[in-house]
Amino acid sequence: MRPVYIAGVALTPISEHWELSLRDLACEAAIKAVEKAEIEGLDSLYVANMGGATLQSQLHLGALMADALGLHGLPAMRVEAAQASGGVAVHEAYIAVASGLYDNVLVVGVEKMSDALPHEVRSTLAMAEDQEYTAYTGVTEVGLCALLYRLYMDRYDAKPEEVAALAAISHEHAVGCLHAQYPFRISVEKILSSPMEADPIHMLECSGIGDGAAAIILTAEGGDVEVASSSVATDHFFLTERGDPLTLRAVRLASQRAYKMADIAHEDVDLVELHDSTTILGVLSLEDLGFAEKGFGARYIAEGNVRRGGELPVNTFGGLKARGNPVGATGVYQVAEVAMQLLGEAGRCQVEDAEVGLAENLGGVASTCSVTILRRR
Amino acid sequence: MRVSVPRYWREIKYRYRLIGELCTECGAVVFPRRALCPHCGCRELEECKLSETGTVVSWTVINNPPKGYERYAPYVVALIRLDDGAQILSQVVDVEPEEMRVGLRVEATFRRVREDGSSGIIEYGYKFRPIIEEP
Numbered sequence: 001m002r003p004v005y006i007a008g009v010a011l012t013p014i015s016e017h018w019e020l021s022l023r024d025l026a027c028e029a030a031i032k033a034v035e036k037a038e039i040e041g042l043d044s045l046y047v048a049n050m051g052g053a054t055l056q057s058q059l060h061l062g063a064l065m066a067d068a069l070g071l072h073g074l075p076a077m078r079v080e081a082a083q084a085s086g087g088v089a090v091h092e093a094y095i096a097v098a099s100g101l102y103d104n105v106l107v108v109g110v111e112k113m114s115d116a117l118p119h120e121v122r123s124t125l126a127m128a129e130d131q132e133y134t135a136y137t138g139v140t141e142v143g144l145c146a147l148l149y150r151l152y153m154d155r156y157d158a159k160p161e162e163v164a165a166l167a168a169i170s171h172e173h174a175v176g177c178l179h180a181q182y183p184f185r186i187s188v189e190k191i192l193s194s195p196m197e198a199d200p201i202h203m204l205e206c207s208g209i210g211d212g213a214a215a216i217i218l219t220a221e222g223g224d225v226e227v228a229s230s231s232v233a234t235d236h237f238f239l240t241e242r243g244d245p246l247t248l249r250a251v252r253l254a255s256q257r258a259y260k261m262a263d264i265a266h267e268d269v270d271l272v273e274l275h276d277s278t279t280i281l282g283v284l285s286l287e288d289l290g291f292a293e294k295g296f297g298a299r300y301i302a303e304g305n306v307r308r309g310g311e312l313p314v315n316t317f318g319g320l321k322a323r324g325n326p327v328g329a330t331g332v333y334q335v336a337e338v339a340m341q342l343l344g345e346a347g348r349c350q351v352e353d354a355e356v357g358l359a360e361n362l363g364g365v366a367s368t369c370s371v372t373i374l375r376r377r
Numbered sequence: 378m379r380v381s382v383p384r385y386w387r388e389i390k391y392r393y394r395l396i397g398e399l400c401t402e403c404g405a406v407v408f409p410r411r412a413l414c415p416h417c418g419c420r421e422l423e424e425c426k427l428s429e430t431g432t433v434v435s436w437t438v439i440n441n442p443p444k445g446y447e448r449y450a451p452y453v454v455a456l457i458r459l460d461d462g463a464q465i466l467s468q469v470v471d472v473e474p475e476e477m478r479v480g481l482r483v484e485a486t487f488r489r490v491r492e493d494g495s496s497g498i499i500e501y502g503y504k505f506r507p508i509i510e511e512p
Binding site (some may be wrong): 037081117119120122123126130132134135136137138139140143146147148150153195196197198199201229236238239240241245289 | 382388406407408409410415416434436437438439440441443444445446447450452454455456464465466467468474479490491502
């Protein structure tokens with residue numbers, strides 16, 4: 001295994017890009033990333049995407065994007081792990097460079113959700129779950145999170161105000177973020193007075209629907225930011241078969257492996273991009289990454305520890321909630337954002353003196369978890 | 378959601394009659410059926426009938442449903458612990474959301490689940506409903 005570095009990152013704003021196609025979005029981010037990277041040619045392309053098959057009836061995105069980017073002849077593939085497609089694609093690209101097989105690889109995460117109606121998007125997201133026995137019940141991804149939310153409140157006596165604080169703080173952080181879909185403040189009161197999406201989860205506790213693309217170039221040639229570790233883990237696919245549904249085992253496994261591989265402890269992490277597709281998933285993630293005791297994550301957040309100037313800044317550009325969640329691209333956005341923080345390129349969202357940053361990306365209700373740790377050199 | 382006839386047909390026994398598996402090694406009741414026990418990895422699993430009664434562990438109300446479930450919304454989905462120890466995810470019917478609570482006793486019932494347009498398969502299967510206590 002040899003060291004892997006970030007050579008360049010680029011993002012498109014997350015929005016409803018009516019005028020841009022899946023291909024246009026991916027090209028916009030990829031071309032910018034290539035322009036920024038000072039490397040000699042690319043050896044491989046990984047396209048992270050979740051919904052292309054149903055939202056655009058488009059598969060074979062590896063060859064399609066290689067063609068669009070003038071990379072004819074290159075090995076190229078689509079990586080799909082539901083909402084964790086982005087993080088898992090970064091992991092695959094990391095393996096390719098670390099192993100010595102390729103020197104420079106391009107990862108582009110892209111999702112175009114506004115091509116479909118909201119109920120079609122919900123059906124696509126529910127494809128992260130077993131179709132015969134989970135999606136079959138009519139439950140949505142938010143609905144599954146709602147089951148965890150109620151259990152969490154009951155067991156740990158947590159208040160909705162504490163759980164929803166994650167969304168409010170994420171929105172605070174998105175103010176001034178140029179690529180965020182919702183860069184404005186929303187109070188906890190407003191969040192908790194929005195309609196119920198799936199009781200007890202309010203609409204404003206859920207990430208929205210957006211289009212976007214993010215691109216990263218990984219290289220063996222050196223750089224200012226090193227990929228200190230990259231790790232992926234899975235958990236029981238059925239929530240019903242997990243010993244304790246409030247423990248996200250995939251998050252524990254992936255993060256413990258990542259800390260060990262980077263030779264750090266969780267205390268060494270200066271900032272975190274969390275997978276907060278719903279507030280509760282962000283809260284449970286924070287706990288299982290090791291930053292709060294089980295049952296105390298929501299309180300830790302509500303006390304303000306995760307604000308930009310706090311003990312552990314999280315979702316420094318707004319997270320999935322406020323930056324946006326173009327599902328298959330999200331994990332690539334997160335890693336790109338951590339790199340931007342460490343390079344001092346975060347603009348108004350800059351966290352001071354950060355050396356180590358972590359990105360956590362989930363597929364389904366944490367059936368897959370990817371953890372990427374970046375370190376400034 | 379286009380469901381082919383064989384895809385629907387091969388799940389009928391399990392969905393209509395709540396058939397799961399019993400692990401001969403660790404004794405876990407497994408649902409849905411699997412080639413390996415998800416808890417101990419044992420390959421010796423025997424078909425078994427699940428309990429038709431259980432207790433609500435957690436629940437939610439789906440207000441914005443996926444495609445194909447619009448006519449039923451809002452509907453309750455619950456995580457239920459069956460009396461034999463297995464857990465199952467299911468809709469709970471014949472109940473108002475205000476009446477739902479953790480600990481509610483429920484029993485299996487046979488219901489229509491979804492329809493594939495006006496000419497596709499009408500799918501049936503298990504849902505649960507509150508047990509009405511005798512006075």
